Amino acid sequence: MCGRYSLAKTKTELEERFGAEMLESFAPRYNIAPSQLVPVITNESPRGFSHFYWGITPAFAKNKPVANKLINARAETVTEKVTFSNAFKRNRCLVPADGFFEWKKIGKKTKVPYRFVLHGESLFSMAGIWEEYETEQGETAHTFLILTTSPNAISAEIHDRMPVILKKENEAKWLAMDTPERELLEMLQPYPDEEMTKYTVSPMVNQVANDSAFVIRKTLPMDQFGNYTLFG
Template identity: 85%
Template sequence: MCGRYSLAKTKIDLENRFEAEMLEAFTPRYNIAPSQLVPVITTESPKGFSHFYWGITPSFAKNKPVANKLINARAETITEKATFKNAFKKNRCLVPADGFYEWKKIGKKTKVPYRFVLHGESIFSMAGIWEEYETEKGETAHTFLVLTTAPNQLSAEIHDRMPVILKKEDEAKWLDVRTQEEELLGMLGPYPDDEMTKYTVSPMVNQVANDSAYVIRKTLPMDQFGNYTLFG
């Protein structure tokens, strides 16, 4: 799954990378978590950034709090699940990131956090779908989720899923409503592992409130209690 990611870049970095305008203020984010409001680029507005909540409310569960929403969808069944089928067809989005986190389980109680990045820690796009829903107050809100796929060799050492990372040349096609389903599905495989790297980070990432540059620094392997381990 993908349950935490980073976007440690500036507003200018994002605008230059995607050739899109961001009207809202943005500061680098180091520890993005579900339920938070973050920038995406949608099929409806490919030349501008929108700010959506991470976590989609299924059509059968409207008005639930954001924290109770789904956050990921399996790419392999995206056209089969009634919850996601329509969004995949019409409401796709790019989810800008520069890294994502996974936790390696060591024994029954120990987990070590890792950050996965592209070489050079450059910005990339995770494949997403979005939805509009009505809040309990009758207001309109927008949410998104991240598609996941089988892991590449690098990620498989830590977890059995990874986010779908789109190749830069596929981003415009992903946002184009005219792109055929077969071509879209062809984009949803694991990203080449030789274009990525991973490293251990501080267990501070476990706490959502810790959203500082310290979170993305390389550290010696430590478990969730901050104890050094030889098994990172």
């Protein structure tokens, strides 16, 4: 799955990379979590960043709050499940990021956080789908989720799923409404592992409130007793 990611870049860097306009108030994000309002680029507005909540509320659960647990959709079944199929056909988006986090189990109680990045920690986009729903107050809100796929060699050491990272040349096709479904599905593959790397980060990333540059810095992993070790 993908349950946490980072977007530790400036407004200018995002605008230059994606050719879309960002809000003046944007600030880098280091520890993005479900239910938060974050920037995406949608098929309906590809020249500007929209701000949607991460966590889709299904159509059959209208007037419910953003669902923290419904944050990902499996690429292998996205066209089969009614919860996601309509959004996949009509409402696709790019989810900008420069890294994502996963946790490796060490023993029974300890999990070591890792950050996964492209070489150079460059910006990339994850494949997303979005939807519109009505809040309990009668207002219109927008939510999104991230598609996941089987892991590449880098990710498989830590988790059995990874987010779908789109090739830059496929981003416009992902948003285009006339792209055949067959081509869309072909994009939902594990990202080449030779273009990625991972490293351990501080357990401070475990707390959503910790949204500072410190949580994306490389650190030594810690064992169950809090001692620094060299296991990977």
